Amino acid sequence: MDSIYPLSKKLNFFVLSHPLMDTRKHVEVCFTPGEYDYYKDEYEIVVVIDVLRATSAICAAFDNGILSIIPVPTVEEAWEYKQKGFLAGAERKGQIVEGFDFGNSPFSYMREEFRGKEVVLTTTNGTKSLDVAKDAEIVVVGSFLNLDALSEWLSKQDKNVLCLCSGWQDKFNLEDTICAGAISEYLINTGNFVSEEDSSIAAKYLYLSAKDNYLGYLKSSSHRKRLKNLNLNEDIKYCLTPNQTRVIPILKNGKLVQLSED
Amino acid sequence: MDSIYPLSKKLNFFVLSHPLMDTRKHVEVCFTPGEYDYYKDEYEIVVVIDVLRATSAICAAFDNGILSIIPVPTVEEAWEYKQKGFLAGAERKGQIVEGFDFGNSPFSYMREEFRGKEVVLTTTNGTKSLDVAKDAEIVVVGSFLNLDALSEWLSKQDKNVLCLCSGWQDKFNLEDTICAGAISEYLINTGNFVSEEDSSIAAKYLYLSAKDNYLGYLKSSSHRKRLKNLNLNEDIKYCLTPNQTRVIPILKNGKLVQLSED
Numbered sequence: 001m002d003s004i005y006p007l008s009k010k011l012n013f014f015v016l017s018h019p020l021m022d023t024r025k026h027v028e029v030c031f032t033p034g035e036y037d038y039y040k041d042e043y044e045i046v047v048v049i050d051v052l053r054a055t056s057a058i059c060a061a062f063d064n065g066i067l068s069i070i071p072v073p074t075v076e077e078a079w080e081y082k083q084k085g086f087l088a089g090a091e092r093k094g095q096i097v098e099g100f101d102f103g104n105s106p107f108s109y110m111r112e113e114f115r116g117k118e119v120v121l122t123t124t125n126g127t128k129s130l131d132v133a134k135d136a137e138i139v140v141v142g143s144f145l146n147l148d149a150l151s152e153w154l155s156k157q158d159k160n161v162l163c164l165c166s167g168w169q170d171k172f173n174l175e176d177t178i179c180a181g182a183i184s185e186y187l188i189n190t191g192n193f194v195s196e197e198d199s200s201i202a203a204k205y206l207y208l209s210a211k212d213n214y215l216g217y218l219k220s221s222s223h224r225k226r227l228k229n230l231n232l233n234e235d236i237k238y239c240l241t242p243n244q245t246r247v248i249p250i251l252k253n254g255k256l257v258q259l260s261e262d
Numbered sequence: 263m264d265s266i267y268p269l270s271k272k273l274n275f276f277v278l279s280h281p282l283m284d285t286r287k288h289v290e291v292c293f294t295p296g297e298y299d300y301y302k303d304e305y306e307i308v309v310v311i312d313v314l315r316a317t318s319a320i321c322a323a324f325d326n327g328i329l330s331i332i333p334v335p336t337v338e339e340a341w342e343y344k345q346k347g348f349l350a351g352a353e354r355k356g357q358i359v360e361g362f363d364f365g366n367s368p369f370s371y372m373r374e375e376f377r378g379k380e381v382v383l384t385t386t387n388g389t390k391s392l393d394v395a396k397d398a399e400i401v402v403v404g405s406f407l408n409l410d411a412l413s414e415w416l417s418k419q420d421k422n423v424l425c426l427c428s429g430w431q432d433k434f435n436l437e438d439t440i441c442a443g444a445i446s447e448y449l450i451n452t453g454n455f456v457s458e459e460d461s462s463i464a465a466k467y468l469y470l471s472a473k474d475n476y477l478g479y480l481k482s483s484s485h486r487k488r489l490k491n492l493n494l495n496e497d498i499k500y501c502l503t504p505n506q507t508r509v510i511p512i513l514k515n516g517k518l519v520q521l522s523e524d
Binding site for chain 1: 301431433434435436439463464
């Protein structure tokens with residue numbers, strides 16, 4: 001009976017190495033919204049990531065009891081909502097746009113006045129990615145803040161997953177890529193997912209070399225330098241601290257709401 | 263007199279940390295031709311990289327005595343040249359296009375008949391990058407094959423350098439990124455260059471983790487799998503072996519010729 005185990009291993013190898021027999025789902029990484037068109041067709045779930053700071057702020061907002069967030073791509077649209085009496089936030093180049101009361105700092109959503117409210121938000125990169133991905137079957141919001149909760153939920157869906165990084169002004173950025181690599185690594189380790197794109201393999205390598213010290217790893221990144229000039233060190237530390245919440249924001253009819261797992 | 267050294271170090275730190283006093287040039291990495299527009303304005307030199315296989319083939323061709331190469335973006339243009347009697351090559355999806363005698367295998371340029379000749383070439387990714395970059399002040403061709411010779415030359419130019427990776431069908435690829443990371447690392451180590459883009463920092467990390475075994479590192483890359491299906495293992499080994507030639511192909515009036523260092 002000793003020979004059965006090696007035989008089953010061989011069969012398993014045969015099954016997994018034959019594309020038609022491989023039932024594993026894909027988890028892949030797209031570095032910027034501009035490249036989304038080259039990836040989009042094969043994925044039922046898109047995870048939008050903008051670690052510094054839109055998707056971190058969105059997770060913090062739901063953790064603090066916000067009802068819903070309407071993401072809009074332009075400042076003009078956010079302004080129109082504000083004129084109609086909505087709570088509206090706008091960020092460009094890392095700063096709150098003049099005339100608005102808040103931007104994309106996670107801390108600004110921790111105020112009592114936001115509880116149970118609907119909020120409108122536009123940011124440089126994150127809401128742009130949400131707009132680009134909006135026609136996908138399922139769009140959820142990822143950040144370090146909800147890393148484990150989101151990864152666990154994704155692992156149960158039996159669907160192909162694309163992590164869409166928001167980048168910085170259409171360019172690649174490290175922190176989104178590392179967060180995408182963390183999600184990919186989790187899903188691959190379940191044995192039910194595989195990554196094949198070079199971008200995904202790179203994201204996983206970068207995550208593995210960063211995971212013991214995100215802040216140290218990112219200290220040389222252009223984005224962190226840019227934010228440092230804006231005195232946002234507290235925001236950065238907060239956004240790079242994993243698993244502060246179990247919320248999973250999901251896009252439903254143009255609004256972000258909290259996923260209920262019923 | 264002991265205090266002079268620390269003082270000079272402090273002054274040096276002050277000088278280098280002040281943007282206006284920092285005379286170092288930039289070496290940055292752009293992952294795909296599609297993103298070139300976000301980078302292009304700040305660099306006098308563009309290094310076009312398509313490791314598997316266009317820029318490796320171009321380096322091999324000059325090493326074997328070819329006179330010049332006319333890179334064209336489309337198969338139609340290559341075909342027109344062929345009708346006029348030119349030696350013309352065309353590759354799409356890793357294979358020689360029907361009706362053409364050669365594509366982008368470095369070995370195809372090692373034949374005696376190419377010596378002293380002018381050749382026309384179109385490839386899926388590499389000649390597209392050359393086309394995208396053609397208006398830069400200086401466009402040179404990089405690969406692992408001419409890594410040290412090219413890096414040494416770049417270090418002497420006192421100009422900003424952009425490594426333009428060709429990617430695979432508009433997506434990021436690992437092998438071009440690692441080659442770009444190798445060039446960046448060389449230039450940064452001279453002390454006269456600095457990288458600030460996150461893409462460049464990622465390329466350097468990926469290069470450092472790959473440099474001891476390129477072939478092993480890339481074995482999981484999608485591109486290598488794709489080429490493996492085409493039985494191109496010998497090409498891949500050749501293209502990943504650094505410093506087989508000192509040639510530096512340079513774009514002059516729409517033609518690639520060998521740089522003469524007079």
